[in-house]
Amino acid sequence: MDQRAGYGQFCPVSMASEILCSRWTTLVVRELLCGSSRFNDLRRGLPKMSPSLLSKRLKELQQAGVIVTRPNENGTLEYRLSEAGEELRPLIIGLGEWAQRWMESRLSLKNLDPSLLMWDMRRSLVVALLPERRSTIQFVYSEVPLQQRNWWLVVDRGSVDLCSFDPGYELDLLVESSLRSMTSVWMGLTTIKDEVDSGQLRLEGDPALTYAMPQWLGLSIFAKVSRRVQ
Incomplete structure (x- = not known):
């Protein structure tokens, strides 16, 4: 790995920090660990990061030997993680588990982002638990600006597409919720049943899809981490 100017200490923690502690870098690694490999997919997982900064961070990670590049067919x-990059997996997951365990839920729900939430949900759906036919599920977050209010997940033959415009298919399930409520469900801070019972979440459509939603939705990989603070 290349050594770049930084803290000027021989300590390995210092050397690792020179590579990983610049702004957005750990989140870029997170997206690569989650399976994103194309630039546009990385952008969807990092919607508030500018394309120019993403390009810069990818170049830095490549120079450091954390990622490698190759053309597809x-x-x-x-962009793919190198052997060194893959070794970061327990460290990145450990950071998330620490935050889930020790940070107050009101802080973890401070920065809500519908595009990031939907992208995370899209790649974590348990497709095997959904019907073999095409299923179209619409999510509506009524309190957010109009351009980010409506989202559709279209599951067809094992693939999942995320749309921010009406794909034109017959709707199988409508999910109406506040963004905070759905994010709380996704992060394991509450449950679909609790949000439905409190009136914060409404489900309308296919009874089988509705009943099985807690199973096919999937949750954040950090949802099962026991929390020490609320």
Whole structure:
């Protein structure tokens, strides 16, 4: 790995921090660990990061030996974690588990982002528990600006597409919720049943899809971490 100017200490923690502690870098690694490999997919998982800064961080990670690049069959450049990058997996997951365990829920729900929530939900759906036919599920977050209010997940033949515009298919399930409530469910801070019972979440459509939602929705990988603070 290249050593760059930084803290000027021989301590390995210092050397690792020079690579990983610049703004957004750990989140770029998080997205790569979650399976994103194309630039546009990385952007969808980092919606508030500018494309120019993302390019810069990817270049830095490549220079540090954390990622490698290669063209796919279409000639599009893809980013993959190297062996060194893969070794970061328990460290990145450990950071998330620490925050889930020790940070107050009101702080973890401070920065809500519908595009990030939906992208996370899209890649964690348990497709095997959904019907073999095409299923279209609409999420409506009534309190957010109009351009980010409506989202559709379309599951068809094992693939999941996320749309921010009406795909034109017959709707199988409508999910109406506040963004805070759905994020709380996703993070394991509450349950679908609790939010429905409190009137914060409404489900309308296919009874089988509705009943099985707690199973096929999937949750954040940190949802099962026991919390020490509320």
